[in-house]
Amino acid sequence: MSGVMVLVEHRRGEIREITWEMLAKAQELSSSLGVEVQAVLIGRGLSGMAQELRPFCHRVLVAEEEGLEAFNSEPYQQVLGRLIEERRPVLLMIGHTAQGMDLAPSLAAALDLPLATDCYEFGLKDGRLWAHRQMYGGKLSAEVSSEAPTKVVTVRTGSFDPEGLREVGGEVEEIKVRLDPFPWKRFLEYVEAPPGEVDITQAEVIVSVGRGIGGPENLGLAEELARALGGVLACSRPVADKKWLPKDRQVGTSGKTVKPKLYIALGISGAFQHIVGMKQSGLILAINKDPKAPIFQVAHYGIVGDLFQVVPALVAKVRERKGG
Ligand SMILES: Cc1cc2nc3c(=O)[nH]c(=O)nc-3n(C[C@H](O)[C@H](O)[C@H](O)COP(=O)(O)OP(=O)(O)OC[C@H]3O[C@@H](n4cnc5c(N)ncnc54)[C@H](O)[C@@H]3O)c2cc1C
Known part of the structure; x- marks a missing residue:
């Protein structure tokens, strides 16, 4: 079933704030369009996070596989590419974060989907996406639009308030993952910044x-x-x-x-x-x-x-x- 998809951003077992912000916006769109909110959770050891997300989405699509322990745009792109081809969401939201900036352009190019980046407000009207983004260091706001059946937006952090998230009581669905055996970029380790004198x-x-x-x-x-x-x-x-x-x-x-x-x-x-x-x-x-x-x-x-x-x-x- 067509829906509004949100790519869950997580790091070291914790769901990042941008995910909740995107889900708040997805819930708003889902109410006006009458479609599902679908969270896409990719990684390993995801059951805790899936349960955390479940109340706030109609469906949590969970893709677990060896090699997906840490974010890596190449296998993420494969998983999302297959999901989009199968389920044809009206919209896919990805955080405009370091991860999203790495992933979204190549995903959109590979699937030939329109991409609006760094959006702070957007909506869907009669199937058409309108999205607002700032340019020239915030001195100009531009509206971009697309009528393609599936659109991708990257969402600026802090644009939507997760306070208003409602419980919609969804379900968790396991997704079969088939990853192409090609040499991925390899994740090595997280490096924490040393603590400073002043917090x-x-x-x-x-x-x-x-x-x-x-x-x-x-x-x-x-x-x-x-x-x-x-x-x-x-x-x-x-x-x-x-x-x-x-x-x-x-x-x-x-x-x-x-x-x-x-x-x-x-x-x-x-x-x-x-x-x-x-x-x-x-x-x-x-x-x-x-x-x-x-x-x-x-x-x-x-x-x-x-x-x-x-x-x-x-x-x-x-x-x-x-x-x-
Ligand atoms: C991926 C990415 C991540 C980023 N992350 C961050 C981040 O975490 N934090 C961050 O801050 N930026 C970040 N940036 C950079 C950000 O886009 C801006 O370039 C930066 O915030 C600008 O810093 P600024 O305001 O100090 O400098 P400028 O934009 O150069 O502004 C200087 C200001 O000082 C004013 N000014 C000059 N002289 C005087 C004076 N004598 N009296 C009063 N006013 C004066 C000017 O009018 C001007 O408005 C990031 C950029 C990218 C691409």
Whole structure:
């Protein structure tokens, strides 16, 4: 039966948050289209995860086989290719994550299916897919569409709220896997980042610096503000890439997700990869000299100005309030 398929993303025995986000969207589409939500779970030792998923899908399609222990786009593509040919879903959702970016383009190309990547909103109307995606660092939104019977979308993390997931009480179905014997890329091992001195995920106040800080010689300014507020320093990816701050201070899709009471973004443009990691913060203050910077779309308060003028004024104000 045709349905909305969600590829379950999991790592080291744990279902990743993007899966629940996609299932929330799949449930919404399934209600309006009257089709099944089908979760596709590929790997080894999957019974626990299958049971975890089952209440929220009409069907959990489980594909277990030796060699599928860790994500590998080539055998994943084979499993999904066969499933799509047999079951013809109206839509396949894959997370726009490192795994999804590896898998989705080659899968879509091999099956000649339309692919819309990095979508933050989409729907189906009369069989036609419409999908919204941002371009040019979030300054432009584009709508793409397709009328093909089966479409593939990769879904931006943080776009859908899994809080509203309903129990639909589904079933688990084992899928027979036949993998072609060709030389796969081989998974070797997971490498954990070494623990740093400061855990930004636990901080209540974060002062986060972006490329706008100009260079490591200016970090002292941000540090002063962090100290005045009893907070810690974090950063956007370019700052970590340039080694102005250690990698464990990076916020975003390829860094950490933080949820402090107060997040101050200094000279950060607000690319979605950064926003995803901090948008749950209690209060967001952005300081940026570009009034059109996308960070202002998520900030509760914004100051359009030069951080080198604004930050010293802020530090002075905080100290004055604290009486020192
Ligand atoms: C696969 C992938 C994963 C990624 N993961 C992450 C991630 O985890 N985290 C992350 O942050 N990024 C990530 N990125 C990078 C992301 O796309 C952006 O490039 C990055 O977030 C931009 O960092 P920025 O805002 O510091 O720099 P820029 O985009 O260069 O912005 C600098 C900002 O500073 C402002 N500015 C300059 N000077 C001043 C001044 N004197 N006063 C005030 N404002 C000033 C400018 O107006 C500008 O808005 C990822 C990208 C990819 C492709």
